[in-house]
Each structure stands twice: as C-alpha cells, then as structure tokens.
Amino acid sequence: NFDNNVLRALRRENADVDIVRVQDTEMVQADDPDVLEWAANEGRILLTHDVRTMPHYAYERVRDNLPMLGIIAIQRSAPQPIHPLIMIQIPRLASFLLPIALLLTGCGREPAAAKNPDGSTVAKKLTIAVVPKATTHSYWKTAESGARRAAEELGVNIEWQGPLDDSKIADQIGILNNLAASGVDGILISPSDDKALAPHIRAISKRGLPVCLFDSPLDGKAGVDYVNFAATDNRRAGEIAAENVIKLAGENPAENGAVLMIRFTEGSASTRLREEGFLAALGRAPALKVVDQQFTDGSMAGAQRVAEALLGNYVQDGRLKLAAIFASNQPTAEGTHNALRALRTKGIVVNTRFVGFDESELLAQGVDNGQIDALVVQDPAQMGYLGVKSVVAAIRGEKTEPYIDTGVTLRTKKTAP
Template identity: 40%
Template sequence: MRSFRALLLFVSASLGFAAGEKIAVIPKGTTHSFWKSVEAGARQAGVEVDAQIIWKGPLKEDDRAQQIAVVQQFSTDDTDAIVLAPLDDTALRAPARSAMQRGKPVVIFDSALKGEAGTEFISFVATNNHRGGQLGGEELARLINGKGKVVLLRYAEGSASTMAREAGFLAVMARHPGIEIIVDNRYAGPTISTAQDAAMNLLDKLREADAIFTPNESSTQGMLLALRQTGLTRKKILVGFDTSPFLLAALKRGDVKALVAQNPTRMGYLGVKTAVAHLRGEPIETAVDTGCVLVTKTNLDTPEVKAVLGN
C-alpha cells in the first residue's frame, strides 16, 4: 500500500498535480546528463515530501537572459520556493534577491551566488568544488610524476562552480615546480561542440602537453572527442570532471584516466528537501556539502564510488 501511494505521488508530481508546496527547480541547462540526474533527485524529494516539482531552465548553459527570465517568472507566480543553479554568480544575484523580497525563498545549488544567506538566498547546496579541483589536480600530478606540461581548458567566465574547480586544480599545480602550465586562459564554452572546437584550436599545445584537465561534463567530453579526432587519445593523460555514461565508458577503456564525480542526484534531492523544510518552519543548514570523489578504472566498483554514482 505504501509503495502504491509513493507511485501515485511520483506520477502526480511529474504531471504537476502534487498536493503540497510548489517548488520551481531551475538548472543551468537541460541537456547534459548531469542535469537529468539533478532532476531525478529533485523529483524523488518531491515524492517523499508531497511537493509539486516544476523543472524549467535554459536549453544551453550560456543563456543568462533566459535563466533570469525564468527566475523572474517564478518570482511572481504561485510558486512557493525556487531552487536555482545560477549560470552567473553575479547576473543572477538581483533576480534571486527580488524573489526573496517577494517572499519566495531561494535555495542555491551546484554553483555559488555572490551574496549572503538570508539576503540573496537561504541555503547553498553543492559540491565542494575547490576540493574537487584539488582531487583532479592531485591525481594528474601523480600520473605525470610531478613533472611535465599541462593544459587547463576552462569552462566559462562567471560560472562559480567551475571557476572554483579550476582554482583548486591550479593550487595543486603550484605545489609542483616540475609542472608547467602551458595553457590556462582558454574556454570550452557551454556545449560539447564548442568544447571540441576550442580543443581543436589548441591542437599544437595539446600535442606539446603531457596532461590535460577539464572542469565539467561538456568540456571533458568535447576534449575527449578532439583527442580521438586527432589520434591523441591515450597519448595524453586526460583528467576530467563529472560522470556521464559516455565518460564512464571512456574511463573503462582508458581514454580518460580519472574523473571527479559529483552527486547530482543528491544535489537535486537536498535542494528540494531544504526548500520544503524551510517552508514548513523546520531548521535548515545555510551550507550543505553534497560530496565528491575521484573515480578511476581501479576504484570504479568500490562501495564509496558506487554510492556517489547511484549504483
């Protein structure tokens, strides 16, 4: 009986008929595997707390104007709370503050927003992105024995999550005098296609490099496709971020040496749970670390990694 009720709640939430609070969940984009996992977690939480989940965000992860418009829409309708992954840590600050002033609590997830909890938002639910970048950097340095030439292909300006990962990675590189960063000022852009193009434009530097770091799903996949296209796969050490099925398959083949795994399902889940708890007058944390772990071919089947990957 209990499982039947849970099924009914899930169907109702998916179709927009849940009886409880209405929670708008606004991702950075809607195409990458990462965001599909976030959505699954958000909807799971909606079932458990009997809340209606409205999932809406820009198609591409560079459409700040569209994301701002979505936040403004939910700020003025009958939505009870907003769970937001801001595309830009500055551009989304005013829309989030406006929603808060209208009595719509905002939970920030995945990527930080400049501002203070209680003013621009009520809680920040995310990976410790700086630590994630450090994990990737430590593994890359180990793989090249602390010496060699390295390319960092950044993601996008204004994206707080990936900027923190890049900073964490570079902090580790700075501890190794034998490592030379030969590129750190180029950006992959919002899609796999733009990342592949950016990587192809760096072909001379990639041939020179011993290792490469990429800070999110699309930049990692785009870089990998470029390496395959140019015959450099496995000749260069690639350490990336995020764990889509495509990237995990590449890890198993040895095309990628390591991936830093976040827990997007948990992120979506806790974002919604935090918003609903606040609406119901329950105490919440202003900062929630959803965890990350380094994934390699050798530890892929360990309980710790399986727990993060949702296996």
C-alpha cells in the same frame, strides 16, 4: 482562490461589486502611495499579490482597524514588483474594512488550506520550482531525478524549467522571474552566473519567496539573499583533480610537465572555483606547469572546437607534446575527449594524461577503455534531493544549514563499477 475568498467576504457585506481588470499597469509602481489615494477617491478596493503594494500608512490603518475606502489585500507569495491589479468597484462605500485575517497571510509558513463543504481541511500541495543551469546534459537529468525523489517523499509538486545550455544566462533569468510570478511556493536554482543572477534572486527573496541554491553559488549571503546552498566543495574538488594529475605525471613528467586546462564559461562560479583549486594545488608541483588554458561557450561542441584548436598547437612530429590535460566539467570533458579521439584517428600519438570532471556515458566509456585516466565525480542527484528538502523546510519555518557539502568521488579504471 484568495481573490474569490475576498469577493465572497464583500458580498456578505452586501456590497455592489464589479470586477475591472487593469490591462496595462506598467506605469503603476508597486510602492506608489498614489495608487491607494486613487482607490480611496474612486471608492475602490485594490487586490494585489505583491506585498510592496501596501504603503506603510495603509498597513497601520489595517492593523489598527481604522475605516478606509482603499484596502490592499496581500497574498503570501509575492511574485513581482508590478502586477496587474484587480479593481473591485464599490459605489461610494463610506466605510468598509475587510477582516485583517483576509488581508495578511503569514510568511515562512505554508499557505492556509482550503475547506471542504463539510468543514474538513483540504491540504494544499506545495509547488517547488527548480531551475537548473541547463536541461540537455545528463548531469542535470541526474539532478532532476534527485529533486523528484525528494518531492515524492515530501508530497510536493516539482516545476522543472531551465535553459538549453549553461551559456543562456538571459534565458535563465527570464525563466526564474516567470516562475516566481506564477505563484510557486519556493524556488531551487543553480545560478548560471553568480553575479548576473544575484539581483534577481535577492529581489525574489525580499518579497518573501524562499530561494535555495544547488550546484553553483551566488554573489550573496546565505540567510539574507537566499536560504542555503547544497553543492560540491568545488575548490577542494579542483585540488583533488590536480593531486591526481601530479600522481599520474610522476616525479619526472613527460613533455617538460606541460599541462593544458579546458575551462568552462567565464560567469560560472562553480567551475571557476574548481579551476582555481586546480591551479593552486598544481602550483605545489614545480615539475608541472599550465602552459595554456581557455574558456568555452558552455556546450560540448564548443568545448571540442576549443580543445581541437589548442591541441593542434602542441602536436609536433606526429605526437601530442603535453604531459596532462584537465577539463573542469561534463561538457568540457566530453568535448576534450572527442578532440583527443580525433587526434588518435589521424594517427597522432597521444600519451597525455587526462583528468576530467563529472560523469556521463561517454566519459565512463573513456575511463573503461583507458583514454581518460580519472574523473572527479559530483553527486548531482543528492544536490537536487537536498535542495528540494531545504526549500520545503524553509517554507515550513524549519531550520536549514547555510551550506551542505554533497561530496565527490574519484573514478578510475580500478574504481569503476
């Protein structure tokens, strides 16, 4: 629509217009002044969707209403640093300047609405991209339900895309960049790796596209590298898990107080924080000690393989010699639960206390039948809900809190609904 408006403006000026699409622009750097110089020499006007394509001196000429052969038009959203340019050829036009209102649109506001034939405003429906860490776990499906509830309340569209599981970091980066380039109005993302995603999110934010975080943090600063962050206080959640293990183990824990921790992937900041919180709080109980811990590959099956291998090291005389186990999220908890059930099937005596994290149908059944002592349960629906509301608020220029704590609850057999 923006490009069509520019073309109509050109035709009103009786310009002889041809459209030439440049297919290969990989060698054209978005901030290269030679792009504008070439346009001026060839008598062309350049339209791009990347604010960095306009060199500073070109901006000054547009601002001061000076004539110029090469004009660079800017759209509000800036999807990527290198963009296919639409070349509008004007045969040796000596002096031509598009109205500045067509060239520059405001940042931090909703895009200008289109007009009906009768002059009334046609409201543009915002589109918010939501990029979870994964799409297969029920945790993320719950988060999606919250995001869609907010979208329905606010009257916006949701584009939900993510990798299959949390370990597909490169896939998530590709999805993020593709969505940013698609013309969405804002992005909500749960970074699968706080460091690997940081430069990509930072670059998108610098181009004027609002990015909010949910569930997992980023190696960056709210208000600078991203807008804000809605999530669990993961360190405190890990402490709650440890406090429950301490309570379950009692003053004289069995099996010499040996504790096993099944960790998630190494790059996941959210689980790292809760694992650190667990270790710190457990350290206040001298009778308990983490004797082994290991990362998994992000899947339930991978977590089960890791848990089975580790548990096998502590089976002696037909008995599991561990006082307690902590698994730090849904796939690790489900994998560990399955590994413990496999031991019981083999006739191994398992009296080990087990505290997991997050909730699913499988884990809820484990609590109900007494095989899981407790689950620290997050609120992914609230994360998705408040995350989408934050993105829309940022687009509209409204104030947002840098961090929103969505809270946790402890689920046990006594507290189960």
